[in-house]
Amino acid sequence: MTRTTREDVVTAAGRLFAADGYDGTSMRDLGREVGLLGSSLYAHVAGKQELLVEVVMRGSLLFEDSAREAVDTPGTTRDQLRAFIAGHVGVVLGHLDVARTFLNEARALDPEHRAQVIAARDAYEATLRWILAVGRDNGSFRAGLDPKLDGIFILSILNAIDRWYQADGVIEPERLVDELYEFVLAGLS
Amino acid sequence: MTRTTREDVVTAAGRLFAADGYDGTSMRDLGREVGLLGSSLYAHVAGKQELLVEVVMRGSLLFEDSAREAVDTPGTTRDQLRAFIAGHVGVVLGHLDVARTFLNEARALDPEHRAQVIAARDAYEATLRWILAVGRDNGSFRAGLDPKLDGIFILSILNAIDRWYQADGVIEPERLVDELYEFVLAGLS
Protein backbone atom coordinates (compact mmCIF):
# COMPACT_ATOMS: atom_id res chain seq x y z
CA MET A 1 0.00 0.00 0.00
CA THR A 2 1.65 3.17 -1.17
CA ARG A 3 0.20 6.63 -0.87
CA THR A 4 -3.23 7.27 -2.35
CA THR A 5 -3.07 9.33 -5.51
CA ARG A 6 -5.64 11.50 -7.17
CA GLU A 7 -5.80 8.88 -9.92
CA ASP A 8 -6.76 6.24 -7.36
CA VAL A 9 -9.61 8.42 -6.21
CA VAL A 10 -10.91 9.08 -9.73
CA THR A 11 -10.75 5.40 -10.63
CA ALA A 12 -12.56 4.38 -7.47
CA ALA A 13 -15.17 7.07 -8.09
CA GLY A 14 -15.84 5.64 -11.53
CA ARG A 15 -16.25 2.21 -10.00
CA LEU A 16 -18.77 3.38 -7.41
CA PHE A 17 -20.64 5.74 -9.74
CA ALA A 18 -21.06 2.86 -12.19
CA ALA A 19 -22.23 0.43 -9.53
CA ASP A 20 -24.39 2.61 -7.28
CA GLY A 21 -24.97 5.80 -9.24
CA TYR A 22 -23.79 9.31 -8.42
CA ASP A 23 -26.55 9.98 -5.90
CA GLY A 24 -26.03 6.55 -4.40
CA THR A 25 -22.36 7.16 -3.74
CA SER A 26 -21.33 9.24 -0.72
CA MET A 27 -17.92 10.76 -0.17
CA ARG A 28 -17.66 8.50 2.87
CA ASP A 29 -18.30 5.44 0.66
CA LEU A 30 -15.62 6.65 -1.69
CA GLY A 31 -13.19 7.27 1.14
CA ARG A 32 -13.70 3.73 2.38
CA GLU A 33 -13.02 2.44 -1.12
CA VAL A 34 -9.56 4.00 -1.15
CA GLY A 35 -8.80 3.59 2.56
CA LEU A 36 -9.37 7.17 3.69
CA LEU A 37 -12.03 9.12 5.53
CA GLY A 38 -14.52 10.95 3.37
CA SER A 39 -13.22 14.31 4.51
CA SER A 40 -9.67 13.36 3.52
CA LEU A 41 -10.66 13.15 -0.13
CA TYR A 42 -10.75 16.93 -0.26
CA ALA A 43 -6.97 16.90 -0.15
CA HIS A 44 -7.14 15.31 -3.62
CA VAL A 45 -10.21 16.80 -5.26
CA ALA A 46 -12.30 19.93 -4.95
CA GLY A 47 -15.55 18.03 -4.55
CA LYS A 48 -17.79 15.19 -5.56
CA GLN A 49 -19.02 16.91 -8.70
CA GLU A 50 -15.46 17.34 -9.94
CA LEU A 51 -15.04 13.58 -9.78
CA LEU A 52 -18.15 13.00 -11.84
CA VAL A 53 -17.01 15.54 -14.41
CA GLU A 54 -13.63 13.86 -14.69
CA VAL A 55 -15.01 10.34 -15.11
CA VAL A 56 -17.67 11.40 -17.60
CA MET A 57 -15.21 13.44 -19.63
CA ARG A 58 -12.90 10.45 -19.89
CA GLY A 59 -15.78 8.44 -21.28
CA SER A 60 -16.64 11.21 -23.68
CA LEU A 61 -13.09 11.28 -25.03
CA LEU A 62 -12.94 7.52 -25.46
CA PHE A 63 -16.08 7.45 -27.59
CA GLU A 64 -14.99 10.50 -29.54
CA ASP A 65 -11.63 8.93 -30.41
CA SER A 66 -13.31 5.67 -31.34
CA ALA A 67 -15.70 7.41 -33.72
CA ARG A 68 -12.90 9.31 -35.41
CA GLU A 69 -10.93 6.11 -35.92
CA ALA A 70 -13.99 4.49 -37.47
CA VAL A 71 -14.36 7.26 -40.01
CA ASP A 72 -10.64 7.14 -40.78
CA THR A 73 -10.86 3.42 -41.45
CA PRO A 74 -9.86 2.66 -45.06
CA GLY A 75 -12.11 0.45 -47.16
CA THR A 76 -15.81 0.38 -47.83
CA THR A 77 -18.56 2.12 -45.92
CA ARG A 78 -19.44 -1.26 -44.48
CA ASP A 79 -15.91 -1.50 -43.12
CA GLN A 80 -16.40 1.85 -41.44
CA LEU A 81 -19.66 0.71 -39.92
CA ARG A 82 -17.95 -2.39 -38.63
CA ALA A 83 -15.12 -0.30 -37.19
CA PHE A 84 -17.66 1.96 -35.49
CA ILE A 85 -19.32 -1.04 -33.86
CA ALA A 86 -16.02 -2.68 -32.93
CA GLY A 87 -14.72 0.58 -31.49
CA HIS A 88 -17.83 1.03 -29.39
CA VAL A 89 -17.59 -2.51 -28.04
CA GLY A 90 -13.91 -1.94 -27.30
CA VAL A 91 -14.62 1.20 -25.28
CA VAL A 92 -17.48 -0.36 -23.32
CA LEU A 93 -15.75 -3.65 -22.50
CA GLY A 94 -12.34 -2.07 -21.99
CA HIS A 95 -13.56 0.72 -19.73
CA LEU A 96 -16.78 -0.56 -18.22
CA ASP A 97 -16.94 1.79 -15.25
CA VAL A 98 -16.16 4.91 -17.25
CA ALA A 99 -18.55 3.91 -20.02
CA ARG A 100 -21.37 3.17 -17.58
CA THR A 101 -20.89 6.46 -15.79
CA PHE A 102 -20.79 8.33 -19.09
CA LEU A 103 -23.92 6.60 -20.34
CA ASN A 104 -26.03 6.59 -17.20
CA GLU A 105 -24.94 9.33 -14.81
CA ALA A 106 -24.68 12.38 -17.05
CA ARG A 107 -27.95 13.72 -15.71
CA ALA A 108 -26.26 14.35 -12.36
CA LEU A 109 -23.84 16.80 -13.97
CA ASP A 110 -24.10 20.54 -13.51
CA PRO A 111 -25.86 22.21 -16.47
CA GLU A 112 -22.68 23.36 -18.25
CA HIS A 113 -20.99 19.97 -18.26
CA ARG A 114 -24.24 18.21 -19.02
CA ALA A 115 -24.59 20.38 -22.11
CA GLN A 116 -21.04 19.43 -23.05
CA VAL A 117 -21.84 15.74 -22.75
CA ILE A 118 -25.02 16.10 -24.78
CA ALA A 119 -23.02 17.86 -27.48
CA ALA A 120 -20.46 15.05 -27.46
CA ARG A 121 -23.20 12.46 -27.80
CA ASP A 122 -24.80 14.39 -30.62
CA ALA A 123 -21.45 14.46 -32.44
CA TYR A 124 -21.02 10.72 -31.91
CA GLU A 125 -24.48 10.08 -33.25
CA ALA A 126 -23.82 12.43 -36.17
CA THR A 127 -20.76 10.39 -37.10
CA LEU A 128 -22.84 7.25 -37.26
CA ARG A 129 -25.54 9.01 -39.27
CA TRP A 130 -22.88 10.24 -41.67
CA ILE A 131 -21.68 6.67 -42.24
CA LEU A 132 -25.27 5.54 -42.79
CA ALA A 133 -26.05 8.33 -45.24
CA VAL A 134 -22.87 7.80 -47.25
CA GLY A 135 -23.53 4.07 -47.36
CA ARG A 136 -27.08 4.67 -48.49
CA ASP A 137 -25.94 6.97 -51.29
CA ASN A 138 -23.15 4.70 -52.54
CA GLY A 139 -25.25 1.55 -52.46
CA SER A 140 -23.62 -0.11 -49.44
CA PHE A 141 -26.95 -0.02 -47.63
CA ARG A 142 -30.57 0.05 -48.76
CA ALA A 143 -31.87 3.18 -50.46
CA GLY A 144 -34.84 3.68 -48.13
CA LEU A 145 -32.69 3.84 -45.02
CA ASP A 146 -33.39 6.65 -42.54
CA PRO A 147 -30.02 7.72 -41.09
CA LYS A 148 -31.60 9.35 -38.06
CA LEU A 149 -33.97 6.57 -37.05
CA ASP A 150 -31.71 3.69 -37.98
CA GLY A 151 -28.86 5.45 -36.17
CA ILE A 152 -31.01 5.58 -33.05
CA PHE A 153 -31.77 1.87 -33.36
CA ILE A 154 -28.11 0.98 -33.72
CA LEU A 155 -27.02 3.17 -30.82
CA SER A 156 -29.80 1.72 -28.70
CA ILE A 157 -28.24 -1.70 -29.12
CA LEU A 158 -24.69 -0.47 -28.55
CA ASN A 159 -25.55 1.62 -25.50
CA ALA A 160 -27.24 -1.30 -23.79
CA ILE A 161 -24.26 -3.65 -23.93
CA ASP A 162 -22.94 -2.59 -20.53
CA ARG A 163 -26.22 -3.70 -18.96
CA TRP A 164 -26.08 -7.36 -19.90
CA TYR A 165 -22.53 -8.22 -20.91
CA GLN A 166 -20.65 -10.26 -18.34
CA ALA A 167 -16.89 -10.17 -18.51
CA ASP A 168 -16.58 -13.76 -17.38
CA GLY A 169 -17.19 -15.48 -20.65
CA VAL A 170 -20.48 -16.60 -22.18
CA ILE A 171 -19.69 -14.63 -25.32
CA GLU A 172 -16.33 -13.44 -26.60
CA PRO A 173 -15.92 -9.78 -27.56
CA GLU A 174 -15.00 -10.78 -31.12
CA ARG A 175 -18.14 -12.84 -31.52
CA LEU A 176 -20.21 -10.04 -30.03
CA VAL A 177 -18.87 -7.65 -32.66
CA ASP A 178 -19.59 -10.21 -35.38
CA GLU A 179 -23.15 -10.75 -34.23
CA LEU A 180 -23.79 -7.05 -33.80
CA TYR A 181 -22.46 -6.27 -37.24
CA GLU A 182 -24.45 -9.05 -38.82
CA PHE A 183 -27.70 -8.00 -37.14
CA VAL A 184 -27.25 -4.31 -37.85
CA LEU A 185 -26.09 -4.77 -41.42
CA ALA A 186 -29.14 -6.90 -42.15
CA GLY A 187 -31.35 -4.14 -40.77
CA LEU A 188 -29.69 -1.73 -43.19
CA SER A 189 -29.82 -4.00 -46.23
CA MET B 1 -59.49 21.00 -6.49
CA THR B 2 -61.08 18.05 -4.74
CA ARG B 3 -59.48 15.99 -2.02
CA THR B 4 -56.16 14.32 -2.78
CA THR B 5 -56.50 10.58 -3.25
CA ARG B 6 -54.01 7.80 -2.91
CA GLU B 7 -54.19 7.41 -6.68
CA ASP B 8 -53.12 11.03 -7.12
CA VAL B 9 -50.09 10.37 -4.97
CA VAL B 10 -49.09 7.22 -6.86
CA THR B 11 -49.47 8.94 -10.22
CA ALA B 12 -47.43 11.93 -9.10
CA ALA B 13 -44.78 9.61 -7.69
CA GLY B 14 -44.48 7.90 -11.07
CA ARG B 15 -44.07 11.28 -12.72
CA LEU B 16 -41.30 12.37 -10.37
CA PHE B 17 -39.53 9.00 -10.25
CA ALA B 18 -39.47 8.99 -14.05
CA ALA B 19 -38.17 12.55 -14.28
CA ASP B 20 -35.73 12.75 -11.36
CA GLY B 21 -35.19 9.16 -10.27
CA TYR B 22 -36.15 7.55 -6.96
CA ASP B 23 -33.15 8.91 -5.08
CA GLY B 24 -33.67 12.30 -6.67
CA THR B 25 -37.24 12.56 -5.45
CA SER B 26 -37.91 13.54 -1.83
CA MET B 27 -41.21 13.10 -0.03
CA ARG B 28 -41.29 16.88 0.25
CA ASP B 29 -40.96 17.16 -3.55
CA LEU B 30 -43.80 14.71 -3.94
CA GLY B 31 -45.95 16.54 -1.43
CA ARG B 32 -45.46 19.78 -3.34
CA GLU B 33 -46.51 17.99 -6.53
CA VAL B 34 -49.90 17.10 -5.06
CA GLY B 35 -50.32 20.20 -2.91
CA LEU B 36 -49.51 18.75 0.50
CA LEU B 37 -46.64 18.75 2.92
CA GLY B 38 -44.28 15.82 2.71
CA SER B 39 -45.33 14.55 6.10
CA SER B 40 -48.98 14.56 5.05
CA LEU B 41 -48.34 11.89 2.45
CA TYR B 42 -48.09 9.33 5.23
CA ALA B 43 -51.85 9.56 5.60
CA HIS B 44 -52.06 7.96 2.16
CA VAL B 45 -49.09 5.63 1.94
CA ALA B 46 -46.85 3.75 4.35
CA GLY B 47 -43.66 5.14 2.88
CA LYS B 48 -41.63 6.14 -0.13
CA GLN B 49 -40.60 2.58 -0.96
CA GLU B 50 -44.25 1.50 -1.12
CA LEU B 51 -44.80 4.09 -3.85
CA LEU B 52 -41.90 2.78 -5.89
CA VAL B 53 -43.16 -0.77 -5.52
CA GLU B 54 -46.62 0.24 -6.69
CA VAL B 55 -45.42 2.16 -9.74
CA VAL B 56 -42.94 -0.52 -10.79
CA MET B 57 -45.49 -3.30 -10.34
CA ARG B 58 -47.93 -1.45 -12.57
CA GLY B 59 -45.27 -1.31 -15.25
CA SER B 60 -44.51 -4.97 -14.77
CA LEU B 61 -48.17 -5.91 -15.29
CA LEU B 62 -48.51 -3.77 -18.40
CA PHE B 63 -45.57 -5.46 -20.11
CA GLU B 64 -46.70 -8.89 -18.97
CA ASP B 65 -50.18 -8.39 -20.43
CA SER B 66 -48.73 -7.03 -23.63
CA ALA B 67 -46.47 -10.05 -24.07
CA ARG B 68 -49.34 -12.46 -23.48
CA GLU B 69 -51.47 -10.70 -26.06
CA ALA B 70 -48.63 -10.93 -28.57
CA VAL B 71 -48.37 -14.68 -28.11
CA ASP B 72 -52.15 -15.03 -28.40
CA THR B 73 -52.14 -13.13 -31.67
CA PRO B 74 -53.49 -15.30 -34.48
CA GLY B 75 -51.52 -15.54 -37.72
CA THR B 76 -47.89 -16.15 -38.54
CA THR B 77 -44.91 -15.96 -36.23
CA ARG B 78 -44.04 -12.71 -37.94
CA ASP B 79 -47.45 -11.38 -36.93
CA GLN B 80 -46.67 -12.31 -33.34
CA LEU B 81 -43.33 -10.53 -33.51
CA ARG B 82 -45.06 -7.46 -34.87
CA ALA B 83 -47.67 -7.64 -32.11
CA PHE B 84 -44.90 -7.92 -29.53
CA ILE B 85 -43.22 -4.79 -30.88
CA ALA B 86 -46.51 -2.89 -31.25
CA GLY B 87 -47.53 -3.87 -27.72
CA HIS B 88 -44.24 -2.70 -26.29
CA VAL B 89 -44.50 0.64 -28.08
CA GLY B 90 -48.06 0.97 -26.85
CA VAL B 91 -47.06 0.41 -23.23
CA VAL B 92 -44.12 2.81 -23.39
CA LEU B 93 -45.90 5.64 -25.20
CA GLY B 94 -49.18 5.14 -23.38
CA HIS B 95 -47.66 4.98 -19.91
CA LEU B 96 -44.38 6.83 -20.19
CA ASP B 97 -43.87 7.55 -16.49
CA VAL B 98 -44.69 4.04 -15.35
CA ALA B 99 -42.59 2.49 -18.11
CA ARG B 100 -39.61 4.70 -17.33
CA THR B 101 -39.79 3.94 -13.64
CA PHE B 102 -40.10 0.23 -14.34
CA LEU B 103 -37.17 0.27 -16.75
CA ASN B 104 -34.79 2.58 -14.91
CA GLU B 105 -35.55 2.65 -11.18
CA ALA B 106 -35.89 -1.02 -10.30
CA ARG B 107 -32.46 -1.01 -8.69
CA ALA B 108 -33.83 1.20 -5.90
CA LEU B 109 -36.28 -1.53 -4.87
CA ASP B 110 -35.83 -3.63 -1.76
CA PRO B 111 -34.27 -7.04 -2.55
CA GLU B 112 -37.53 -8.99 -2.58
CA HIS B 113 -39.35 -6.73 -5.01
CA ARG B 114 -36.26 -6.28 -7.11
CA ALA B 115 -36.09 -10.05 -7.49
CA GLN B 116 -39.74 -10.02 -8.53
CA VAL B 117 -39.08 -7.41 -11.19
CA ILE B 118 -36.07 -9.30 -12.51
CA ALA B 119 -38.22 -12.42 -12.75
CA ALA B 120 -40.88 -10.48 -14.65
CA ARG B 121 -38.28 -9.15 -17.06
CA ASP B 122 -36.88 -12.61 -17.56
CA ALA B 123 -40.35 -13.90 -18.39
CA TYR B 124 -40.90 -11.05 -20.85
CA GLU B 125 -37.57 -11.79 -22.50
CA ALA B 126 -38.41 -15.51 -22.55
CA THR B 127 -41.61 -14.76 -24.43
CA LEU B 128 -39.69 -12.91 -27.11
CA ARG B 129 -37.09 -15.69 -27.30
CA TRP B 130 -39.90 -18.21 -27.71
CA ILE B 131 -41.30 -16.26 -30.65
CA LEU B 132 -37.82 -16.08 -32.18
CA ALA B 133 -37.14 -19.80 -31.71
CA VAL B 134 -40.48 -20.84 -33.14
CA GLY B 135 -40.00 -18.53 -36.10
CA ARG B 136 -36.55 -19.90 -36.70
CA ASP B 137 -37.82 -23.48 -36.66
CA ASN B 138 -40.81 -22.85 -38.93
CA GLY B 139 -38.87 -20.82 -41.45
CA SER B 140 -40.26 -17.38 -40.61
CA PHE B 141 -36.78 -16.20 -39.68
CA ARG B 142 -33.28 -17.25 -40.67
CA ALA B 143 -32.01 -20.62 -39.51
CA GLY B 144 -28.84 -19.30 -37.89
CA LEU B 145 -30.69 -16.97 -35.56
CA ASP B 146 -29.67 -16.94 -31.88
CA PRO B 147 -32.86 -16.41 -29.82
CA LYS B 148 -30.95 -15.25 -26.77
CA LEU B 149 -28.61 -12.76 -28.43
CA ASP B 150 -31.06 -11.51 -31.03
CA GLY B 151 -33.67 -11.16 -28.28
CA ILE B 152 -31.25 -8.96 -26.35
CA PHE B 153 -30.67 -6.81 -29.42
CA ILE B 154 -34.38 -6.36 -30.02
CA LEU B 155 -35.13 -5.54 -26.38
CA SER B 156 -32.23 -3.10 -26.36
CA ILE B 157 -33.96 -1.13 -29.08
CA LEU B 158 -37.40 -1.36 -27.48
CA ASN B 159 -36.20 -0.45 -23.99
CA ALA B 160 -34.47 2.68 -25.25
CA ILE B 161 -37.54 4.22 -26.87
CA ASP B 162 -38.51 6.15 -23.75
CA ARG B 163 -35.16 7.93 -23.85
CA TRP B 164 -35.52 9.60 -27.21
CA TYR B 165 -39.17 9.55 -28.21
CA GLN B 166 -40.91 12.90 -27.94
CA ALA B 167 -44.67 12.87 -27.65
CA ASP B 168 -45.01 16.08 -29.61
CA GLY B 169 -44.73 14.70 -33.10
CA VAL B 170 -41.64 14.11 -35.22
CA ILE B 171 -42.66 10.50 -35.70
CA GLU B 172 -46.07 8.89 -35.34
CA PRO B 173 -46.41 5.79 -33.14
CA GLU B 174 -47.68 3.77 -36.11
CA ARG B 175 -44.67 4.69 -38.20
CA LEU B 176 -42.37 3.92 -35.30
CA VAL B 177 -43.83 0.42 -35.07
CA ASP B 178 -43.47 0.00 -38.83
CA GLU B 179 -39.83 1.08 -38.81
CA LEU B 180 -39.00 -1.03 -35.78
CA TYR B 181 -40.62 -4.09 -37.30
CA GLU B 182 -38.87 -3.55 -40.61
CA PHE B 183 -35.45 -3.09 -39.01
CA VAL B 184 -35.81 -6.00 -36.62
CA LEU B 185 -37.29 -8.37 -39.17
CA ALA B 186 -34.40 -7.65 -41.53
CA GLY B 187 -31.98 -8.50 -38.73
CA LEU B 188 -33.75 -11.83 -38.34
CA SER B 189 -34.00 -12.66 -42.03
Added chain:
DNA sequence: CCTACCGATCGGTAGG
Protein backbone atom coordinates in the same frame (compact mmCIF):
# COMPACT_ATOMS: atom_id res chain seq x y z
C1' DC C 1 -53.91 16.90 6.67
C1' DC C 2 -50.83 20.13 9.58
C1' DT C 3 -47.46 21.28 13.47
C1' DA C 4 -43.47 20.28 15.43
C1' DC C 5 -40.25 17.46 15.66
C1' DC C 6 -36.55 13.09 15.60
C1' DG C 7 -32.14 10.75 14.34
C1' DA C 8 -29.40 9.78 10.42
C1' DT C 9 -26.81 11.11 6.66
C1' DC C 10 -25.12 14.20 3.35
C1' DG C 11 -21.24 17.38 1.12
C1' DG C 12 -18.01 20.09 2.79
C1' DT C 13 -14.63 23.11 6.00
C1' DA C 14 -11.14 24.81 9.66
C1' DG C 15 -7.26 23.73 11.70
C1' DG C 16 -3.62 21.11 12.42
Added chain:
DNA sequence: CCTACCGATCGGTAGG
Protein backbone atom coordinates in the same frame (compact mmCIF):
# COMPACT_ATOMS: atom_id res chain seq x y z
C1' DC D 1 -4.54 12.85 5.93
C1' DC D 2 -7.20 13.10 10.51
C1' DT D 3 -10.18 15.45 14.19
C1' DA D 4 -14.00 17.77 15.02
C1' DC D 5 -17.36 19.90 13.28
C1' DC D 6 -21.17 22.79 10.30
C1' DG D 7 -25.78 23.56 8.05
C1' DA D 8 -28.88 21.31 5.05
C1' DT D 9 -31.73 17.69 3.87
C1' DC D 10 -33.56 13.24 4.25
C1' DG D 11 -37.51 9.64 5.56
C1' DG D 12 -40.45 9.29 8.97
C1' DT D 13 -43.42 9.90 13.61
C1' DA D 14 -46.50 11.73 17.58
C1' DG D 15 -50.23 14.15 18.42
C1' DG D 16 -53.88 16.53 17.21
